[in-house]
Amino acid sequence: MKDLPNGSGRTLVDFPYYSFRNISCPEDLENGRKVYSGHAPATSFLDLPTDENVRDYLPDAEGRKKRKYSQVHKDIRNTLVNNPHNFSILNGGITLVARHNDYQVDEKNKMLRIKKPSIINGSQTQGVIKDYYKEMRANNEEVPLIHVTFELILTDDDGLVAETSIARNSQNNVMPLSIAGRLGQLDELEESLRISSPEIRLRKSETDQAEDALVTERLIQVLTALTPEELWPKSGEIGNANKAYTYAQKTKCLRDFQEVYRKAKESSDPADTKYKELYQFYLDVVPQAHELYQTWKTHQGFKIRAYER
Numbered sequence: 006m007k008d009l010p011n012g013s014g015r016t017l018v019d020f021p022y023y024s025f026r027n028i029s030c031p032e033d034l035e036n037g038r039k040v041y042s043g044h045a046p047a048t049s050f051l052d053l054p055t056d057e058n059v060r061d062y063l064p065d066a067e068g069r070k071k072r073k074y075s076q077v078h079k080d081i082r083n084t085l086v087n088n089p090h091n092f093s094i095l096n097g098g099i100t101l102v103a104r105h106n107d108y109q110v111d112e113k114n115k116m117l118r119i120k121k122p123s124i125i126n127g128s129q130t131q132g133v134i135k136d137y138y139k140e141m142r143a144n145n146e147e148v149p150l151i152h153v154t155f156e157l158i159l160t161d162d163d164g165l166v167a168e169t170s171i172a173r174n175s176q177n178n179v180m181p182l183s184i185a186g187r188l189g190q191l192d193e194l195e196e197s198l199r200i201s202s203p204e205i206r207l208r209k210s211e212t213d214q215a216e217d218a219l220v221t222e223r224l225i226q227v228l229t230a231l232t233p234e235e236l237w238p239k240s241g242e243i244g245n246a247n248k249a250y251t252y253a254q255k256t257k258c259l260r261d262f263q264e265v266y267r268k269a270k271e272s273s274d275p276a277d278t279k280y281k282e283l284y285q286f287y288l289d290v291v292p293q294a295h296e297l298y299q300t301w302k303t304h305q306g307f308k309i310r311a312y313e314r
Contacts, residue, residue: 017107017118021049023152025110025117038105038160047092047134047151050099050124055131057102057123057166058174081133089151098154099127100173102166105159119157125166126173127155180211181259182221190266191221194291201292219295222255227294227301228287229258236283262287 025043033040074082084095107120124131130153141148160166167187185191186209195207198219208218229251251258269284 017120018122020117020119021046022115022117041157043155044093044152045155047153050131050153051135053122053124055124055128058125058128058170077129078133081130082137085137089149093152093154096130099130100125101155101157103159105161108159125170181256183210185263186210190263193288197288198291198295222259224294224298225262226251226255226258227298231290231294236286238279
């Protein structure tokens, strides 16, 4: 893959393919998008970015001390090694997204030129192929020609891209943190935190293991524990009346936060004013919650009981 300038001075990515077919349905065309499917050499995918994906290649997650393959990764590799001629059938393929207004098709040379491409499903396939090819080359072995099935979605709808990335990632369960981060549900929380601590950033993906990233679920646990009774919803739609769970169930606290965010942002029902107030409380109090978290996590009893498990 390489970048090629087009006539307007912008940059298009050069993507070799073997077959390429328009499979857009009427709903696609009515909503200003196009969908294509085809096959491309595995090498066409090696350098494609994953910026729009809900997560990156899991074994390469920053901060991992040791590469760890899941069963899904092992299965992909097994097909590459032992059944490469059937890889395009046995593998689920790779889904790409690119911007709709700027693409070119060179049928003679079987080349696509697409703007801002990104893998939104298939990062694990891409990662295993890259590892496999790297090992083959390091051992001076001939790299086999393997084709991968792909789907290309051309759209300018960023919201649809995010929803599609989440919906298509089903082989490895996507953690709520990655979904919240991809949907932008943590952005305002991070902005509020940075008012008092500009250097801080929240961890927004399961693959982000950098030491300088704050453990978001832990912070939200503290926020939930600090929520006053008068702001806590009494309808039973989130959480429960007894907030003792906030000291041990970080994922539940994050899911509750996501639900509060959704209701505060999306609902036009006047009865949901309570969620707007609760969400604003989170934004207002997060700097103090961070200070408490930093203090509490160094307490031995705190580590043993909840937040270091």
